[in-house]
Amino acid sequence: MTDKLVFLTGAGVSAESGLKTFRDMGGLWNEYAIEDVASPEAWRKNPATVLSFYNERRCAVLDAKPNAAHLAIAGLEQRFDVVVITQNIDDLHERAGSTSVIHVHGEILKARSTIDAGLFYRLQKSTIELGDLCEQGSQLRPDVVWFGENVRFMSECEEHLRSASRVVVVGTSLTVYPAAGLVQKAPFDAEKYLVSPEPQKVPYGFRFLRGPASTVVPRIATCWLEGRKPV
């Protein structure tokens, strides 16, 4: 069996790149109500507010750079088969060099048709405005998953977790399902870690490594590249 590493990442892995998390103090969901900006109802009632929320997010992503955690994960590809499953809509894992990244909540740098989820575009500018239309004439929206919509690639993600020999969960509060439930699919005998600077509920079988992603993830990567277990 190949030595397969799966990283399950959330907003915390990009926090030190300057992108806000959702549920920490000062997080986005303290400032905004989910139902006003990240739901199909919000889009129906006030598309301008939704577009403006995501335009701000997109500008922040374009200004951000991968941090030491993103780079360390990408660096592990020199030795291991690495899959990154991320709840993040930014592209920092890709910019760090990771080649196998699955975005279960979509991607902020893409836009899609309002009526045809299969018709999407890589954005050539930093904003989507009211009146920006797809080829079929419908308003463009960000290609992100809103609350109440289906998350993506779940069975593919479950397969990756089932065949993983090592799993690291980084920077997610594990509160949003079904993405959070993926941790349960990891094999009983896999080596499993959860990285976060604050104490949080640790799934059964995982070891908690406390500290910021940019410190702890490079430490894990160095240990694995040297053939040791992380401490």
Ligand code: NAD
């Ligand atoms: P839900 O049942 O409305 O939807 C959950 C589904 O939407 C999951 O598949 C989830 O993964 C997905 N999803 C859609 N957009 C998402 C996004 N931007 N980020 C992450 N996941 C996204 O969600 P719920 O969490 O069970 O919430 C029930 C209700 O409570 C919803 O109306 C929600 O808006 C509201 N609410 C949720 C939270 C929360 O943190 N989950 C917080 C406050 C309010």
Ligand code: APR
């Ligand atoms: N390093 C590692 N972890 C960090 C750091 C850091 N520097 N800073 C914060 N964290 C941790 C927090 O302690 C918390 O456990 O990252 C986690 C962030 O949790 P959330 O803000 O809830 O983000 P996430 O789990 O990604 O949210 C899931 O909710 O609304 C949605 O679309 C959104 O995909 C997102 C989903």
